[in-house]
Amino acid sequence: MNGKNASVINIISREANIKRKLRRHLQDLGFEKSDEGALRIQGSGKDIVRTLHRAQREERLRASSDFIAAKAEKLLGYFASGKEIDPEKISPVLERVAAGTPQGDLFRLASLTWSVPVSNGFGRRLRYLIWDENNGKLMGLIAIGDPVFNLAVRDRFIDWNTHDRSARLVNVMDAYVLGAIPPYNALLGGKLVACLLRSRDLYDDFARTYGGSTGIISNQEKKARLLAVTTSSSMGRSSVYNRLKIGDQQYLKSIGYTGGWGHFHIPDGLFTELRDYLRDMDHRYADQHRFGQGPNWRLRTTRAALSALGFKEDLLRHGIQREVFICELAKNSAKILQSGKGEPDIGALLTAKEISELALERWITPRAKRRSEFKDWVSSDLIDLFGRQTRVLRNQLESLNLFKETASG
Incomplete structure (x- = not known):
């Protein structure tokens, strides 16, 4: 031959x-x-979605096994057990995460517990840890990054053409990580975390970091302002993001569903x-x-x-439709994105601390009084969220005596 x-x-x-x-x-x-x-x-339903993401999630966990083994001993102490939470004294604070720091390692470890694999984002990125200042434990995660160029429901909502989108998409970000960590999620902490997208803290951080940036695609200088953040529910219709309103202020608005196309499978x-x-x-x-x-x-x-x-x-x-939401940080965000004219009306934009206080009163405290199951969660339960890596991780932690300590504590 x-x-x-x-x-x-x-x-x-x-x-x-x-x-x-x-x-x-x-x-x-x-x-x-x-x-x-x-x-x-x-x-249909959440179990089907988890099954479809299973292979990709297991790949991510296998690829991170050395990282988990090296970092888990030090980082698992930042996760709360239910008995360490006093709902009346929860005090959320935002901490910006930088690459190559212990905070970055903690963000990575926490995101590995997500049932749907977390992407690394691309282009511009802002990442945050949300802490409970009262006990020094991790409450949740936020990461926003550059949005996809084509998103039909977003583009119909803003009502812009291709030229407008190219010129002004720089003012939009996408929340690719957004959620609460157990056991805070059982206290509706996911609603509090999602509300923080519409905070003065994120608006100002974005302005300082990317306000004078040059567009990568257009190569033009742009005075970028964070006018809107999109996000989508990986499990179809979202019970956490829907009706996300405190008083007269709506924090996330449902704008439709994706078409069920993609590559996650x-x-x-x-x-x-x-x-x-x-x-x-x-x-x-x-x-x-x-x-x-x-x-x-x-x-x-x-x-x-x-x-x-x-x-x-x-x-x-693949047929899995995600519900898409938009968070408008300025009162006139949609109008500016559509026309390119005007100054953002952010007079009513609250700080993360102010939003947290309202969210605690609206959701967290009433939930704690109605449902006490969160108290049964122990921090070592987190290990069970690492898929097929669970047995390996348990063995590693037991050899370090960490698992036994967290389980008994």
Whole structure:
């Protein structure tokens, strides 16, 4: 057999191998093909969503196993047990997180407990830890980053055209991490955390960090102001974000649902193989992943690889719709985003401390009086949120005597 024939056989064999892996993975998740060739999954609800994210989450946990082993002993002490919380004395404070710091490590460890894998964000980013100052324990996380360029429900809500969006999307961010840590989540702490998106603290931090930045895509200087933050519920309709209102002020507004397209059901390992396949074809998407080279590089890369392998685009239609919300920081945010004219009306914008006090009175304190289950949570229960890494982590912590101490404490 000459070298040319061997090369052709290797390419065919590689394509067949990737196809088999992809079909097997989708079948394992529970997907079937409809008569039209689109993906279809039986059932609905949060358990289905968790199942679809399972492979990607386990990959993230495996990739982070060394980090967990090295950092867990020191960091687990920052997570509260229910008995350490006095609902009448909870005092939330925001702390900005910088890369390469112990706070950054804590943010990473806490985000690994999310049932849906947390992305690293891209482009501009602001990350925060929310602390309970009364006991020194972690309450929740916030991370906002650059939004995707195309988001139909957002664009319809603002009612801007492509030119307007290109010029003024710099004033919008997306909350890609937003939530409370156990046991504060049982006290409706997620509502408090979400309200903090509309705080003077985030508005001012954004202005200091990115107010005089140059647009990566346009390469033009822009006086960016944080006018709006979008976020989406990974579990379909959100019970935490809906009706998020204190007094007359609405903090998050539902603006519709995504179309059920995406790539989250393609785990990192398979995506790497798809990307390598494109690279061998000298396809431009294989390594075109800097922000500013177009919207959602991973989605476009996956689509290109699937097309090259002979799959229909419908393979990216997973059917899981996310509810999308928008937080408008200025009273006239939508008007400025649409027209590009005017100064932000932020006279009624409260500080994180002021918002927290209102949220405690509105949700946390009444919840604690009605439901006492949060007291049963012990910080060592957090280990059970690390998926298949749980057994390994338990063994590691027991060898350090940490697990026994947190369980007994």
